[in-house]
Amino acid sequence: MIDIRDLRVDYDRLCAVQDLTLSVAPGEVCGLIGPNGAGKTTVMRAILGLVEPTYGSITVAGVDMRERPRDGFRHIGFMPDQPPLYDDLTCWEFLDLFAASYGVPSASRDGACHAALEQVGLSAKANTLTIELSRGMRQRLMIAKTLLPDPEVIILDEPASGIDPQGRSDLKNMVRELARRGRAVLVSSHILTELQEMCTSVAIMERGRMVVSGPVGDVSRHVMGTTVYTARILAGGETFLRLLESDGRAGVPAEEADGVRFAYAGTTADAADLLTRLVQAGVRVAAFGPRESGLEEIFLKVGARELS
Amino acid sequence: MALLIDNPIIIKHIRARLRPAQVMPGAVALFCLAATLTWLAFASQRADGQGGGFVFGLLWCLLALVLVVLGSEQVATAVSVARETGILDFHRISPLPPAEVALGFFLGAPIREACYAALLVPFLAATAILAGIPWTSLFDLVATVVFVALLVHAWQLLAALVSRRPRASTRGILLLVFLALGFGASAMRDGSVASISAPTYFGLPLPRALFVGLHTVAATIFLLVAATRQMRDQRAALLSKWQALACLTTVATLAVGSLWTAEPTIALVALLTVVVATGVFCGMPVAVTTGEYLKGVRRARRLGRSAAPPLDDAAASGVAVAGLCLVAVAAAAILGLRLAADWQAWAWPFSIGLLVIATHGFARQYYRLRDGSQGDLLCNLTLFLIWVLPLPLAAAWSASGLDGWTGNLLWEVTPWAGMTQAVIAKAGGAVGGPWPSLFVTGLTTLVFGVLQVRQAAIARREAGAPGPV
Known part of the structure; x- marks a missing residue:
């Protein structure tokens, strides 16, 4: 859905993004993270055509954004952190303006606008001027505007800033639902715990370069070196420890409240084989699986490595 | 025409700026003022056969004030606000062509002032009849205001897209334009312009309004081209x-x-x-x-x-x-x-x-x-x-x-x-x-x-x- 190759963006003599490659597939929610000035916003603005890349290709839903940007914009929904609205329009008029801009036929526009308002719980506010809306309602109206043309790619820049816990929960559910419907979502946020709950992949940027990107599990393994597994053993604890030691790829196990934690240097298939051997040896395993490292943990480790 | 029909930005401005509660007070005030002035022209013409021309000049200045000065202020305000809030970026990343967005602000933002100006035209025509001003001069004067208004609106549109303080930077220009229009109108009303030979273009005689239109429309088009480039990319050269x-x-x-x-x-x-x-x-x-x-x-x-x-x-x-x-x-x-x-x-x-x-x-x-x-x-x-x-x-x-x-x-x-x-x-x-x-x-x-x-x-x-x- 989003395919960026060898992207470079310069602001006068400063190189803001250098040789960046990134892909976001349908159904994927990609979290773009990095410290301030890393180039996250520049990447987003380049995808949206708001800054002209020096070189490199950006393809959105199969459309080359440098060749046919207007066609590409039909497939993109963008939501910034501060939702700008026309204060002199009602909610319905605001949606109708952008529905018309995105080429929604006039015959079906009215219904589409009312449906979008209903989706975000603003049906009762259809004829209310947007200036009279609360911050949360403005954010919800912006979500309705973003989703109205049913875009295949959604770009969210700090989407959760300034909205209440219920709004954040709704947003998270909405993003998951969009991914389930096959939409590609690129989201940038400083609240990493929140990204972790909604992202299936992560891209970490530092000083205009892509440091690491891919599915959260792969990135975690790549960055942290080994995967940490947790196992809950109901019976056969000694056999479990013996087999673990004999495997050779497992680290020293440690008791935790929810089971035994141990680092494992093997692949996912190796871990599956280990589990099979445990079960065949009569160990009663109630739970066995990788404990993925938090985004914050990964981000801090990447940052420390880059800075060193 | 495709850029004008069903232009979402024009429709947006029609909705936002032509709500009856907002239009009516200004329209009523302007109607009463214009009607009073026309009555004054009628009374003074009956009394001493003079005064109609003066009232015609006043109404014409009012028309220029509403259309050129107030209209261009609206263009600058609409674009500045859209730029400051960031909503202009939403238009930049919508499938709407930049030319359509530029035209939408150019023609849509001063829509209320255009309606007020249309309201003044019948009174202007009535005082022209009372003062014995020929129809051709009336047409030339109204057409000149419209052409100049379009030119100034295009200038304001571009200024608002590139300048940090567009309204302050062009206020002086607006005053000059307004004064120039006043002098021009006075000359046309007195007939001193009529005594000058009709303008020609490559030797072909042209009506004055068309001559003015030819020059102002060309300038307006290039200003709109520059504005369209700015609508597409804020960093682009004009x-x-x-x-x-x-x-x-x-x-x-x-x-x-x-x-x-x-x-x-x-x-x-x-x-x-x-x-x-x-x-x-x-x-x-x-x-x-x-x-x-x-x-x-x-x-x-x-x-x-x-x-x-x-x-x-x-x-x-x-x-x-x-x-x-x-x-x-x-x-x-x-x-x-x-x-x-x-x-x-x-x-x-x-x-x-x-x-x-x-x-x-x-x-x-x-x-x-x-x-x-x-x-x-x-x-x-x-x-x-x-x-x-x-x-x-x-x-x-x-x-x-x-x-x-x-x-x-x-x-x-x-x-x-x-x-x-x-x-x-x-x-x-x-x-x-x-x-x-x-x-x-x-x-x-x-x-x-x-x-x-x-x-x-x-x-x-x-x-x-x-x-x-």
Whole structure:
């Protein structure tokens, strides 16, 4: 859905993004993270055509954004952190303006606008001027505007800033639902715990370069070196420890409240084989699986490595 | 027409600005005022057969105030607010073409003022009948206001897209436009304009409104082209190199056509002024900044070339400036051959004029390649020092009783002195030749030409290095 190759963006003599490659597939929610000035916003603005890349290709839903940007914009929904609205329009008029801009036929526009308002719980506010809306309602109206043309790619820049816990929960559910419907979502946020709950992949940027990107599990393994597994053993604890030691790829196990934690240097298939051997040896395993490292943990480790 | 019908931005403005509760108070006030003034005209015409013309002038000024001044304030406000809040970026990333967005703000933002102006027209017509003003003059006056309003709205649209404080920066211009319209109306109403022969274009007589429309619409279109580029990309130059060449060609064609049958000396001096001023103006957007030039070089190298094509947005402006000079030469040659038997004598003032365009173009390009957009300040300072400062300096030198030769030389080195002297000498006046001016302007052209080529080479070397991240 989003395919960026060898992207470079310069602001006068400063190189803001250098040789960046990134892909976001349908159904994927990609979290773009990095410290301030890393180039996250520049990447987003380049995808949206708001800054002209020096070189490199950006393809959105199969459309080359440098060749046919207007066609590409039909497939993109963008939501910034501060939702700008026309204060002199009602909610319905605001949606109708952008529905018309995105080429929604006039015959079906009215219904589409009312449906979008209903989706975000603003049906009762259809004829209310947007200036009279609360911050949360403005954010919800912006979500309705973003989703109205049913875009295949959604770009969210700090989407959760300034909205209440219920709004954040709704947003998270909405993003998951969009991914389930096959939409590609690129989201940038400083609240990493929140990204972790909604992202299936992560891209970490530092000083205009892509440091690491891919599915959260792969990135975690790549960055942290080994995967940490947790196992809950109901019976056969000694056999479990013996087999673990004999495997050779497992680290020293440690008791935790929810089971035994141990680092494992093997692949996912190796871990599956280990589990099979445990079960065949009569160990009663109630739970066995990788404990993925938090985004914050990964981000801090990447940052420390880059800075060193 | 496709850009106007179902234009979402126009519809947005109609909805937001034509709500009855907002329109009615102004409309009622304006209606009452216009009706009272018309009654006043009727009463004074009945009393002494005079006064209708004065009231007509007042109503016409009210029309200009509403349409030109208030309307353009609305354009500036709408665009500034959209820019400040960030909603303009939403229009930039929507499938709506930038031209449609620009037209939407241009025609939509002053929609309420347009309605108020339409309300005034019947009263204007009634007072014109009472004052015995011919229909043709009424049509010319109303059409002039509409054309000027469109021009000022386009200017405000562009100013709001590029300037930080658009309303403050153009308030003076609005006042000047308003005063000029007032004087124009007064002249047309009194019939003094009617006594001047009808305007012609390439010898063909044209109605006054059409003549004004021809010039203002051309200027409006180029302002809208620049605004459309800004709508597409906030960092883009106002005009591409091709568009700048087209702009000068259009202005030169309009000037040549309008001066086709004029008295030779007046016509050629007017053409010289218009072509040089427009050439200098067109030299600004074509000069590329360091950042854009480096971008062009890096992009070109990926394609196996050393730099961007000469008329690309990211190329240095040398070829475009040469093109601007070529257009100016062509315009001068066409009108000179048509009007003056001794047209070769006009070669000197026009040569200096071309060197002014070239010096400005090369100097701006050199400073922008050296210092980016900050280079404009240094460029302006340099041009002030070599073109403007010698004039008061020469006056001060002469007035202080120091040697007259130096004072004269200070005056004669400026291009303005050179052009003036060449024109006076052509008319048989006893003044010195344009040689000092020609020499100095030629030298500055050469110096800045060499400097900009050298600076472009430095930038190309810089493009090879990785650069700061």
